[in-house]
Amino acid sequence: MGLAAFDPQTFHRASPQFNLGLQLKDDWILAKLVLTIASKEPGGLSGNLADASYSTEEKKEDGEEEEEMTEIPSSWVTAPPKSGRLRFIYKGTDVTPEMRAGLAMSALGWSPHVHERQRRGGIVV
Numbered sequence: 001m002g003l004a005a006f007d008p009q010t011f012h013r014a015s016p017q018f019n020l021g022l023q024l025k026d027d028w029i030l031a032k033l034v035l036t037i038a039s040k041e042p043g044g045l046s047g048n049l050a051d052a053s054y055s056t057e058e059k060k061e062d063g064e065e066e067e068e069m070t071e072i073p074s075s076w077v078t079a080p081p082k083s084g085r086l087r088f089i090y091k092g093t094d095v096t097p098e099m100r101a102g103l104a105m106s107a108l109g110w111s112p113h114v115h116e117r118q119r120r121g122g123i124v125v
Contacts, residue, residue, distance in 0.1 A: 048092030
């Protein structure tokens with residue numbers, strides 16, 4: 001999922017699995033946003049994220065990826081690495097819509113009213 005398709009209010013239900021290449025700007029921004037949301041909602045990083053893994057994407061001699069860690073450091077909320085592959089599942093369900101909207105507005109220029117349209121005479125405007 002890219003930034004254009006990301007909905008900060010419903011991602012925990014619609015697409016909770018993340019597989020992010022942190023060298024890509026959109027994936028890095030998405031990682032930072034989701035990690036920030038996870039850290040601020042009840043449960044924190046460890047309670048809201050499952051099956052987390054990070055690899056440098058460098059190959060070992062046997063051809064396998066080098067696995068660096070399976071727990072995301074709290075320092076990554078403000079400064080995730082700018083390379084490697086980050087995978088996790090967002091399992092948090094205690095959502096804070098106002099906080100999510102505020103973070104999305106500041107990080108993405110997102111407006112929570114974009115999806116609300118008024119109907120006039122049967123025509124969506």
